Amino acid sequence: MSYDALKIDNQLCFPLYAASKEVIRKYKPLLDPLGLTYTQYIVMLVLWQEQKMNVKSLGEVLYLDSGTLTPLLKKLEKQGLLVRSRSKEDERNLYIEITDKGKELKDQAINIPYAIGNCLNISEEEAKTLYSILYKILK
Amino acid sequence: MSYDALKIDNQLCFPLYAASKEVIRKYKPLLDPLGLTYTQYIVMLVLWQEQKMNVKSLGEVLYLDSGTLTPLLKKLEKQGLLVRSRSKEDERNLYIEITDKGKELKDQAINIPYAIGNCLNISEEEAKTLYSILYKILK
DNA sequence: TTATATTATATTGTATATAATTAAATTGTA
DNA sequence: TACAATTTAATTATATACAATATAATATAA
Numbered sequence: 001m002s003y004d005a006l007k008i009d010n011q012l013c014f015p016l017y018a019a020s021k022e023v024i025r026k027y028k029p030l031l032d033p034l035g036l037t038y039t040q041y042i043v044m045l046v047l048w049q050e051q052k053m054n055v056k057s058l059g060e061v062l063y064l065d066s067g068t069l070t071p072l073l074k075k076l077e078k079q080g081l082l083v084r085s086r087s088k089e090d091e092r093n094l095y096i097e098i099t100d101k102g103k104e105l106k107d108q109a110i111n112i113p114y115a116i117g118n119c120l121n122i123s124e125e126e127a128k129t130l131y132s133i134l135y136k137i138l139k
Numbered sequence: 140m141s142y143d144a145l146k147i148d149n150q151l152c153f154p155l156y157a158a159s160k161e162v163i164r165k166y167k168p169l170l171d172p173l174g175l176t177y178t179q180y181i182v183m184l185v186l187w188q189e190q191k192m193n194v195k196s197l198g199e200v201l202y203l204d205s206g207t208l209t210p211l212l213k214k215l216e217k218q219g220l221l222v223r224s225r226s227k228e229d230e231r232n233l234y235i236e237i238t239d240k241g242k243e244l245k246d247q248a249i250n251i252p253y254a255i256g257n258c259l260n261i262s263e264e265e266a267k268t269l270y271s272i273l274y275k276i277l278k
Numbered sequence: 279t280t281a282t283a284t285t286a287t288a289t290t291g292t293a294t295a296t297a298a299t300t301a302a303a304t305t306g307t308a
Numbered sequence: 309t310a311c312a313a314t315t316t317a318a319t320t321a322t323a324t325a326c327a328a329t330a331t332a333a334t335a336t337a338a
Binding site (some may be wrong): 003007010012013015016017018019021024027038042045047048057061062063106109110112113116118120123126129130131133134135136137138139 | 144
Binding site (some may be wrong): 177178179192203204206207210211214229230231232 | 316317322324325326327332333334
């Protein structure tokens with residue numbers, strides 16, 4: 001019986017894990033001026049589109065649970081980028097809503113996707129292929 | 140000016156980040172019987188190939204720094220899977236070496252790559268494409 | 279040779295991640 | 309209506325990640 005399947009170079013998950021971390025690392029110098037971490041940034045991406053939503057929906061969109069989101073959202077609230085409030089209809093639901101300050105931050109982020117695209121040395125076509133395979137894995 | 144580039148669905152990094160986490164999550168039930176986390180598992184993958192190496196080389200292979208590796212390697216040593224020792228020639232170097240118990244664990248891991256391959260719903264060809272694009276990003 | 283620079287690991291501080299548990303609110307049902 | 313089941317967040321415990329700093333050992337240069 002061969003152990004080849006256990007060689008690090010034969011793993012698919014490892015480059016997925018490593019590339020994810022390396023790309024997120026590239027965001028740091030771009031996000032530092034905005035005072036955001038990568039995870040906080042993707043929360044803001046969603047809020048820039050949705051304005052208001054509950055924590056459960058946010059977690060489903062971002063594949064994150066309340067253990068990650070609760071403290072993170074409290075920090076963003078402390079920074080004045082969003083407000084947290086319980087739903088009147090069903091108090092189990094916590095809604096987060098972007099503030100004006102949160103909306104203003106969007107203009108500072110406008111060039112980040114372009115800057116990241118530039119520092120990945122893959123073609124436009126490879127990027128599309130990667131995108132579609134990754135979403136296939138996520139289904 | 141359009142904000143389309145800031146839509147969560149137009150990000151490439153996000154599915155990379157999410158897919159990485161989701162695939163690692165799939166490892167958990169397979170690794171629990173071995174008493175390993177995913178990060179500990181990839182360390183063992185390297186040690187099953189190399190037997191002995193220093194922390195710096197390991198970090199370069201796995202894209203991890205001493206802040207992550209130092210406590211993790213101490214845990215694996217406590218489990219008896221490896222031993223840590225300073226180099227006599229240059230005491231700055233810490234070498235880790237797999238133990239017999241560590242080697243024996245390999246047989247319990249032999250089916251993990253196959254099991255993971257089965258639960259990713261992508262074709263063999265897509266897997267190869269994904270692999271090559273990810274390594275292109277890592278260069 | 280002695281001061282300086284470099285290298286390798288460890289430590290510290292901050293921020294995720296996630297499983298498991300808890301607690302509060304709501305819903306479904308006998 | 310009661311009360312069990314479900315839902316939603318929050319909390320707890322454990323394990324990463326990683327930047328920044330510290331420390332010890334070694335190499336290098338004046």
